[in-house]
Amino acid sequence: MKVLLVNYSDSDGGAARASFRLLKALQKIGVDVQLLVVDKKTNNKGVVEIGGIGSRVLIKFISRLENFLSRVLFDNNQFITLNFINSYIVNRKIRSIKPDILHLHWYARGMLSVDDISKLKFKTVITLHDNNFFTGGCHIKSGCNKYIEDCKSCPYITRNKKIFSLLFKRKLIRQKKIDPYIVALSEWMKNELQKVDLIKKEKIYEILNPLDTNEFSPINxxxxxxxxxxxxxxxxxxxxxxxxxxxxxxxxxxxxxxxxxxxxxxxxxxxxxxxxxxxxxxxxxxxxxxxxxxxxxxxxxxxxxxxxxxxxxxxxxxxxxxxxxxxxxxxxxxxxxxxxxxxxxxxxxxxxxxxxxxxxxxxxxxxxxxxxxxxxxxxxxxxxxxxxFTDTVVAKEYLSMYENILSD
Missing domain, CATH: 3.40.50.2000 (Glycogen Phosphorylase B;)
Known part of the structure; x- marks a missing residue:
């Protein structure tokens, strides 16, 4: 079994730390696993960069372009990521690796669009570190449930709300093609997902992030x-x-x-x-x-x-x-x-x-x-x-999930 984890970075941010720790935990129990990133900071041999400097520059340009268009079109006052511009770069890299399990973490900032993911024909798992996957673009929905109604009256944007709603509907159509397995990192997130028609409830797994509890042990x-x-x-x-x-x-x-x-x-x-x-x-x-x-x-x-x-x-x-x-x-x-x-x-x-x-x-x-x-x-x-949440305990839970998915 070949597992490919995907995250923008291997060290910068909560999702980066979580995906890197999962990489190390799976390595500990002998899983053939790699972590594909745009921004590599660690020296772990399992971490693979997207490509050369040209590829990384293009991905960062797409991220800035999306942020610019978001501000100009919608004048949003909340951190919103639309993920609607295709880069193809990461898509091609994933195809070349040919994983049995594609496990996506935080793939925004120009890394993968919803279109990109829908064209990948691999068994796909997505860990939800925030709400972006099932909302119009919000990472933190701040108590708002407008995504249930296609974000028609989004409180965080001040203009072009119809265009925003249309983009969200387009996103939902593409996501139905992905039909992913979902990791909810907590009971709270799993309960939130019960409101989301997009996600098949039988494909939701509740698994915590792993942690090396020997590295994080008490000092007097x-x-x-x-x-x-x-x-x-x-x-x-x-x-x-x-x-x-x-x-x-x-x-x-x-x-x-x-x-x-x-x-x-x-x-x-x-x-x-x-x-x-x-x-x-x-x-x-x-x-x-x-x-x-x-x-x-x-x-x-x-x-x-x-x-x-x-x-x-x-x-x-x-x-x-x-x-x-x-x-x-x-x-x-x-x-x-x-x-x-x-x-x-x-x-x-x-x-x-x-x-x-x-x-x-x-x-x-x-x-x-x-x-x-x-x-x-x-x-x-x-x-x-x-x-x-000791790393080897959690790694075995992930391995069991991967095996179930491959036999599904």
Whole structure:
């Protein structure tokens, strides 16, 4: 069996990290697997670049052209990817590899159009890292269900709504030809897909992202706090690729902390990711800015130093910051009705607040800080990670899915 994973990058962004980790997990159990990317940063021999510099330049040009047309035609105020311009480059490369299983992850930014995919006659799996596949183009639908009605009255564009709806209908016609198997990374995403007529329910698999829980294992908490220079402090940790993204909920976290800061005289908030210092300087109390962490060892230290990891996203398919934190034995606090429900057992290894409720989020932080008796929350966090998303365990689930698909 030859498996080909496809993602724009092998390191930049959540889907990139997830697909690269899946590559390594499948390699561990002996699967013949490659990861096809436009932007290669790692030295793993299983990662294959699309082609020469000319091919990569053309793909990036298509991405910029689509973004330009989207802004000009629709004046959209939300991140929308239309994926309607064919590049043929990736399509040809996939045909030359001739995989038994074609497993697509994040293929936007000029990499593959819906037309491109519909012309590929391979057994196709698509992992849904966000909502783009079944919406008019939104990656985060922000509670909007207009895609059920062909996006006829999209709230995120201000002109040419009929053209946008026609493009969406065209997309649906092409996607029916693909008829893919779908990986829903969480119970929340699987439930969302029940509303989508496009996807055959019997072709949906719910499988988590894999994680090497040996690489992400706990460091002694006192030692980790000493390393980050905050001995004896209670550390709240928040992180995202783009912490300023409103969907990530940093504003809700600030409100939640303000409600409890007087109850603790030793609180420290750390933030990692692609941070803009001026954004955090405007906050009502000091924020320790870590910046973008480029290696898993540093991440492991900060996760281990933290007393609680906060993931207050309003929508999240399966937050890798949560899986990484749990694997390092750090409990997680976030909202219900997100992918966190597949990771957090309420009041066992974290806390699930009512969706968007700052008061409950605040209470959840208090609960973890005040109720981690004999490190029970830490122990449960680590135990769940080893049980549910250790890389070799998850890799075997993917292998079983691939085998089922080939025999279908």
């Amino acid at each position: 908490k006192d030692e980790a706090k000493r390393i980050v220079g905050k001995e004896g402090k209670k550390i709240i940790l928040f992180g995202a690729c783009n912490p300023q993204d409103k969907n990530k909920g940093f504003d809700l976290l600030i409100k939640a902390i303000k409600r409890i800061e007087n109850q603790f005289d030793d609180l420290e908030l750390f933030v990692f990711g692609d941070t803009k210092e001026e954004f955090f300087q405007k906050q009502p109390f000091n924020v320790n800015i870590i910046g973008k962490l480029h290696d898993d060892i540093a991440l492991r230290v900060y996760y281990s130093a933290a007393d609680v990891m906060i993931v207050p996203s309003l929508q999240e398919t399966l937050p890798q910051s949560a899986t990484e934190a749990l694997s390092c034995g750090t409990p997680v606090v976030g909202f219900e009705n997100t992918g966190l429900t597949s990771l957090v057992n309420h009041k066992v290894n974290g806390f699930l607040a009512k969706h968007g409720d700052c008061d409950e989020l605040s209470y959840g932080i208090q609960f973890v800080l005040n109720n981690n008796i004999e490190n029970k929350l830490n122990i449960e966090s680590r135990a769940l990670s080893k049980e549910k």
